[in-house]
Amino acid sequence: MNRRLKSILQKTDLYHPLQTSYRAGRTWLTNQLYKLTYRPHKGPGLTCNFCGAEYKKFVPEVPGPDIAPAIQGNNVIAGYGQNVYCPRCLSKNRERLIKAVIEKYLPLAPAARILHFSPEKNLYRWLKHHASITTVDTAPRFYTRIDPTIRYADATRLPFNNHSFDLVIANHILEHIPEDQMAMHEIHRVLAPEGIAILQVPYSPTLPATLEDPEIDDPGRQAALYGQQDHVRIYAFADYLRRLAKAGFNVHVLNPEDLAEFRIYATQPTESVFLCYQH
Ligand SMILES: [Zn+2]
Known part of the structure; x- marks a missing residue:
């Protein structure tokens, strides 16, 4: 525009x-x-x-020429591939994976309290039938068609009391947040002691260190470096785990082999799932 x-x-x-x-x-x-x-x-x-x-x-989704070097050059597991969108409902591979994981590994109690960042339409609508769900974003007006009650929240200063949620879903959120360590601490704080957060991010299994530079504040450079104009880093796999642990999480990684049974749902074959336990 x-x-x-x-x-x-x-x-x-x-x-x-x-x-x-x-x-x-x-x-x-x-x-x-x-x-x-x-x-x-x-x-x-x-x-x-x-x-x-x-x-x-x-429906496939492949990175454009402006971001392909960042994605492919760093082997980033970012959600691109040959089978990404459902042609009928437009669900995305990363939504289908989270639903499958919740169904198998995290059966929801009817009274479960969920915090869902930047809610994906299909995942939100399915969760809403199973639990009490609160949605947040820094630009809530973009999501009112999905959830009219969505509220503004900065992930680094969440407007919720300690231990308010049983499940937090932040599906490709942390890579947008400069102060990601603070956001991780906040998510840990608002989780109930038995709670779990599913914190998916694009990550590189081969980068020796997380790629980031707080000095860079330019969409074009961010796209070229990190693979998306509003991303502020590409996580190195091991460093991502280290940051989650530093925030207090006990992380259980579901590896691609653990998730192979979900391939029939056209999930991304190389993606791991990060189940982050409050304790
Ligand atoms: Zn569908």
């Missing part, structure tokens, strides 16, 4: 509603297109664990 027009709309408070409607319209159109073009690929092979659709292949 033109910068001047954007500035005028922001002053009149129309920017977010228009932006949200535009995005919703674009998503709807994309969805119709996928449903049509993937009709020939219907059939057994991959199943969406949200809508139940079966296709021989899902």
